[in-house]
Amino acid sequence: MTADNKGDSDSETAPRVNPLQLLNVINGETPVQKSLMHVHAVVNGVQVKALVDSGATHNFVATREATKLGLKLKEDTSRIKVVNNKAQKIQKVAKKVPMQIGDWKGTCSLLCVPLDDFDLIIGVDFLLRAKVALIPHFGGLVVLEEKQPCFVKALKTKDGGKGQPEMLLAIQLKKGLKKG
Numbered sequence: 001m002t003a004d005n006k007g008d009s010d011s012e013t014a015p016r017v018n019p020l021q022l023l024n025v026i027n028g029e030t031p032v033q034k035s036l037m038h039v040h041a042v043v044n045g046v047q048v049k050a051l052v053d054s055g056a057t058h059n060f061v062a063t064r065e066a067t068k069l070g071l072k073l074k075e076d077t078s079r080i081k082v083v084n085n086k087a088q089k090i091q092k093v094a095k096k097v098p099m100q101i102g103d104w105k106g107t108c109s110l111l112c113v114p115l116d117d118f119d120l121i122i123g124v125d126f127l128l129r130a131k132v133a134l135i136p137h138f139g140g141l142v143v144l145e146e147k148q149p150c151f152v153k154a155l156k157t158k159d160g161g162k163g164q165p166e167m168l169l170a171i172q173l174k175k176g177l178k179k180g
Contacts, residue, residue, distance in 0.1 A: 037136065038155040040114060041120060042100040043110075044069045048120050049155065051103070052141060056123030059108050062115035063091055073112055080113055087148060102152035104130050124177045 020178040040073040043061075046069050060080075066073060073092035091114070096107040101122075108126055115121070126132070131144040132135040 023154065026119075037134065037141070039101055039122075039141070039152050041122065041156065044071060044097055044099075044121065045069075050120040050122045051118045052122050052127075052154075054124065054127060058123050058125045060113050060115065060118075060121040060123070061094070061110040062119050063112055065115075065119040066092075066094065066110070066112045071110065071112070075131065076111070078111065080111070090123050099126075101130070102143060103150035104145060104148045104152075105166050 015107075016050065031156065037052040038049050039052055040047055043050075046058075048065065048069070061069070061071070070096035073094050076090055078090050078095040079087040080090055080094070090111045092112040094110045094112065097110050099106060099108050106129060129132075130148075133142045133144060135142055138151075140151055143150050
């Protein structure tokens with residue numbers, strides 16, 4: 001709420017928190033995670049564990065998970081290239097999918113691809129859209145979008161991050177050429 005100089009309040013303006021002040025409320029020591037960063041995401045109304053990957057150009061969903069999430073998939077001519085492998089056609093794409101991570105709500109596109117180890121990979125496409133800063137030493141990420149700033153705590157791994165770091169090969173998207 002804001003107040004004008006007459007003492008009246010404006011109930012239409014939502015309260016805001018400076019993202020740096022948000023970080024100041026995080027107290028205590030956070031054990032360093034030596035593994036990949038996962039967060040809870042709500043996609044199309046369904047909660048799913050998502051890998052946050054700053055090396056992935058786009059957001060990816062496993063083929064098996066796309067069905068569970070009830071995504072409306074459309075054909076696409078794009079191709080993906082995984083490090084040390086040939087470029088292959090993506091299966092389909094879901095556009096303007098409702099997504100929530102922490103307090104941030106918005107829409108994102110998800111490329112449907114065969115994934116073995118992960119159901120959902122959140123890449124640079126989301127990181128830029130929500131103005132995200134990864135802060136692994138605080139054990140999470142900060143959404144810096146002006147209207148919905150928040151801190152999202154990463155999920156703890158089974159071994160508490162004490163074992164070997166998990167590995168992920170980088171994925172790159174190549175746009176296909178449209179014929180005709």
